Amino acid sequence: MTKSTIATVTRMVLLAELVADLEQLARHSAEKVKQLAADMAANGMHQAVGAGEDKRLIYGHGRFAAAKLLGWKEIETKVYLGTLTPTQLLIIRAAENLHRADWNGFQKWKLCEELLQQNPSWTQKDLADHLSFDGGSISNFLSPAKCCLAVQQALRAGLLTTADCVRLSRLDEPCQQHLLAATLNGAGAAEIKRQARKARSGPSDAQKVSRFKGQVSGASVTVVSEGGGLALDDLIETLAELLKEARKANDQGLSAKTFEKALRDKASHD
DSSP states (O other): OOOOOOOEEEEEEEGGGOBOOHHHHTTSOHHHHHHHHHHHHHHOOSSOEEEETTOBEEEOHHHHHHHHHHTOSEEEEEEEOSOOOHHHHHHHHHHHHTTOTTSOHHHHHHHHHHHHHHOTTOOHHHHHHHHTOOHHHHHHHTGGGGSOHHHHHHHHTTSSOHHHHHHHTTSOHHHHHHHHHHHHTTOOHHHHHHHHHHHSOOOOGGGOBSEEEEEETTEEEEEEOSSSOBOHHHHHHHHHHHHHHHHHHHHTTOOHHHHHHHHHHHHHHO
């Protein structure tokens, strides 16, 4: 499924002509708007707001509110031409917001769900293509749908992250409730992962090993269990996480020796 291209033009628009979405506007506290206004007064506005030809604001409500607070008469606006469908409006808003650090997992989940509800024929791959995300990210954004109500409420309150929901979504509801309580009581990430592995129904103890040693491509890799033994899915998860950390270290220019030390330091603080 191909994405449609929407023509745009960037121009100055009178603030008084723009119509804000009250729900989006309410997401910005007075304190946040005041801080943003101070930054805009000192450094200017780094990115235009977005609106349709009908002057309805699509994104940039915080910048819009800050500009009003500063007494600006007009604001740089990216105008999307033509009549926009509800799906196009959501995709535009998603492109602006899904990468923002201040958007929590609950907001990302609900936005993705709304797009799927508006387009019943879409698969997760279609959603990923329209939002320009990989399939794994979209699957993670949607993971709260597989969690119990208590987990969803904790995510909405900012007490959990999307990564927490990914782990919890693999478990049944009683296990989710148990690990939710452990998370909210301050259990570290390593302990939560250990409990999640233990909670998953899996092989019997006879099928687990306390120490795994494998040789591949002329190198030997050893994984030692910190308790409870290793099943094959535990080994896969551990090696996948190690590979992810190794790639991150490589991008940072670390040597193998420095990476090894960094892992030890991280483990001692978990």
